[in-house]
Amino acid sequence: MNRISASSASQRENSFLFLRQCFTIAAKDLRAEWRTKEALNASLAFSTVILILFSFALDPNPEMLQEFSGGLLWLVFLFAGALVLNRSFAREMQNDCLDALLASPVPPSGLFLGKALANYALLMMLEFLCLAEFGILFNVRWLGNIGPLALVMALGTWALTVIGTMFSALTVNLRLREVMLPVLVYPMMVPPMMAAMILTTDLLAGNALAGNMLWVRVLVGFDVIFTLLGVALIDTVLVG
C-alpha cells in the first residue's frame, strides 16, 4: 500500500517536474524575445504591410469584406506566424545552444512543449494586435463576438503552433531553412486553416458559433492528434 502511494506520489512529482521544465523553457524563450523583440517587431511590421497591400489588391467594400475577412486574417496570421516560428529553433543555433538544451535534464518533449507555449503566447499576442489593426483599417466590428472568436483563434493558433514548432525543429539544420519551413508547414495547415477561415468569416459576419460545430470539431481533432504526434516524434527529430 505504501509502495503504491509512494510510486503515485513520485509520478505526480515527475509530471509536476515536467510541467515546470516546459514553463522554464517557455519563460526563457519569452524573456529572450521580450529583450530583443526581433521576431515580434518583424512579424508585426510584416503583417501591417500585408494588411495594407490587401486593401489595394481587393478594393475592400463592406460586402466583399464580409465574405473574405476570415480568409484574409488567417493568411496574415500564417505569413506573420512563419516569421516567429522560423526563429523558434533557429535562435538556438548560435553558440550551440540547442546542443546544450538537449544535454540539459529537460527531455526533448519538454523542450518542444515549452517552445510551443512560448510561440503560442507570441502568436496570440500578434494575432490580437492584427485583429485590432484589421478592425480599424477595414472597419470590421469584431468585439461583439469576441468570445467565440477568441476560441477559434485559440484553437487555430494552437494548430499552427504545433505544426510550426515541429517543423521549425525539423528544418533547423537545413540549407534553405527559411524556404523549407513554409513549403512544409502551409500544406499541412490546410485542414485547420480551412476550418478557422470559415469559422472566423462567419463570426465576423455576426453569426453564432453553434451552426458550425463541424469545423470546431475539425480544429479540436487536428490539435489533439498533432500535439500527440509532435510529443511522440520530437525525440526522433532532435536526438535521433
Add this chain to the structure above:
Amino acid sequence: MRNRILLLLTAAFAVLIAWNLKNILLSLPDEARQDAVYRILYFHAPAAMVGLTGFGVGMVFSGIYLATKNLYWDTLAASTTEVSLMLAAINLVTGSIWGRQQWGVWWAWDARLTSMLVCWLVFAGYLMMRRAVQEPDTRARLSAVISVFGTVNAWFVYKVIEWVPRLQHPAPVLSFRTGGKIDRQLETPFFWMVLAYVLLAVILVMIRMRQESVAREIDSLRRLAHA
C-alpha cells in the same frame, strides 16, 4: 533473381494492361449520361487508391526505419513515396481532364479535389526536404517524421471530407462502399485496373531501389578511388 522477378512482373503488367485497355476502350458500352469520357474513371480512381495506399505503405516503411535504423527501409520508403506521388499526379491530371469535359472547368475547389492537391503538396515537400539534407541518417530520420505527419494529415483530411455535406466531386460508386451502385460489367475492369496500378507501382519501386543501390555502389567505388 531480382531481375527475373522484375522481368516477370513487367510482362504480367504488360499483358494485364493490354487486355484491360482493350476491354475498357473497345468492349465496354458508353455510359448513359457521360458518353465515352466516363472511361477516365478507370485511370483516375485506381491511381488515387493505389497512390494514397502507397503513402500509407511509405509511412510503415518509415516506421520500420525508425525502429531498425537500417537505411534500406528509408530508401524503400522514399521510393514508395516517390511512386505514390506520381500516381497522385496521374489522379489529379486525369481528374482535371474529366472535370473540363463534364463541369466545363479544369479545377473546382471542392473538398475532395483540394484534399488530394494538399496531399500531393505535402509529399512534394517531403521529396524537396530529402534533397536539402546531405547526411543519410539525418535525412532518413527527418523524412520518416514528415512521412508520418503527412500520412496522418492525409488520413485526417480524408475523414473530414466525409463530414462535409455538399461536394461537387461524384460520390464513391463501387459496390463495397455504402451507397455505391455500379453495374457489374463496369466494375470488374475497374478492379483489374487497380491490380494493374499495384503492379506498376511495385515495378517502379523495384527499379527505383535498384537504381539507388547502383548509386550507392558507384559512390563507394568513387570513395575507394579517391582513398
